[in-house]
Amino acid sequence: MAQAFSPQADAEIEAILQRYPNRLAALIPTLWVAQREFGWLAEETMELVATRLDLPPAKVISTATFYTMFHKKPVGRYHVQVCKNISCYLRGSDEVTAAVKQKLGVAPGQTTADGNFTLEEVECLAACGRAPVVQVNADYHEWQTAESVVALLDRLAAGDTSGGV
């Protein structure tokens, strides 16, 4: 079945359009809505966005592919992003990454077979004073160690998201 926006998402897009003097400016916010609805941006999803905003599909694709946070393939339920930049590196982020790799059995960029976890190494998350920093979906986990990140993964694998995912 062809993809379609939920009524709620559609209303959200309508409200987004009101904030800008033209439709193109609504593109990135709308791509965010689409990614939330469908999990990632398949070609079909980008076409849906193009149709909804009445923009040429090429424009949608060129913007969507420029930005790293728009997923061009599915990601796991928990997107584990370990900061590898300088302040986190100085405070031991390599050990954090190694612990995640070992625990999940995947390399950065890969997703576990059960589709639960995707590991990624990312650039500075602007929380350098509490390094090392790991972001899982929307939430930041600061002052991480090899032990604390494994405990976090265990908690998430058990479905406990009470302390943020």
Added chain:
Amino acid sequence: MAVQTYDYLLRDKHGKDYRDLAVYRAAGGYKAVLKAHQMGGEAIINEVKAASIRGRGGAGFPAGVKWGFVPKDTNKPKYLVVNADEGEPGTFKDNYFLSHDPHRLIEGCIITSMALDIHTAYIYVRGEFKRQIETVDKAIADAHKAGILGKNVLGTGYQLEVYTHSGAGAYICGEETALLESLEGKPGQPRLKPPFPAVVGAFGCPTLVNNVETIASVPVVIEHGGEWFHKLGVERDGGSRLIGISGHVKKPGLYEIGVGANMREVIYELAGGILEDRPLKAVIPGGSSCAVMTPEQIDAPMTLDGIRDAGSSFGTGGIIVMAEGTCMVKALQRLSHFYAHESCGQCTPCREGTGWMARIIDDIEAGRARQEDLDTLLEVADQIGGNTICALGDAASIPVQSFLQKFRAEFQAHIDHGGCPIEGPMPRGTRP
């Protein structure tokens, strides 16, 4: 001499939840809006000029002067765009306002807009800051409900809408013209300047772009007066500002200091000195694109001119501290891969050069490099600097040039040794 700290901007020790509108107002919040409205545009601009605030986003351009560039007589709409893309490694101050004091930023947006007759403001927030966007959106909604935003701001008849706009993962969008491209829905590729955004900015209209902290300082300036704020700092570089210290110090974190505080004292007194009391090896004073400094250079006043005269730049005020035991090649490797990853690809010297530099540094660290690679590395860095549309090219070159200048022997030792000669681990830090 103890370093003087302040809590005008950094209010985290107050034990109050300033995200709550009632708490924010009980502490005097939004009163500066009414004062500003009575003062009128010209007087607000003069107060910001008197405060001598240099932009907190990294370039240090005087805020009042920039405000003066926004044309008064125009029949086009004008926009305020707040740069909340905070992504310069080592920088984490804007995060504080977005997470904990969003009304400060909104109040700053209102006063700034009133000064320049602006009726739409966008806060461009980096995409990773999802929780921060929720926090700011809630504050905007609360302010709306309370009649602080919208058609009739606090009963003054002034109209203003403020919106957040989420980025989507691209450091380059912190550069103001790339940010405007991104706001307009396009890939974040910087524009040629001139024209400057103040004249041709968002949607082809006059646009003021300022950093989060710059705008968040405005209510303090209006409440206490420009001259008063100026005196917290030094001549022509006024005020207090947030300094973020990270890396090998005992107490990493944010501190609010008067512009002009001594950097050595900031590191050794405020931040508690170096982990394990190891000797200091290197400091990057203002975010990753500033030249690295050696310990004998750091006895410098933290002003734009002071850090420049000491051989680097103040940048964003994000101080990265490295202790003895840090491999300078590995440290540079992190930075160079970052710039290679974040180059937007528009200018050939930057697109090709950043990747080339990162590969040479990989080779040096892995012990694969030949002697002539050191010269090649410097040549590539020299060819990028100044040959690109935006300053990302310089930002990528400066670390390479300065690391090689200050720590050439260590790079040489990697080549001679056929790999990394640094023995032993870096100091270990725990949560203070």
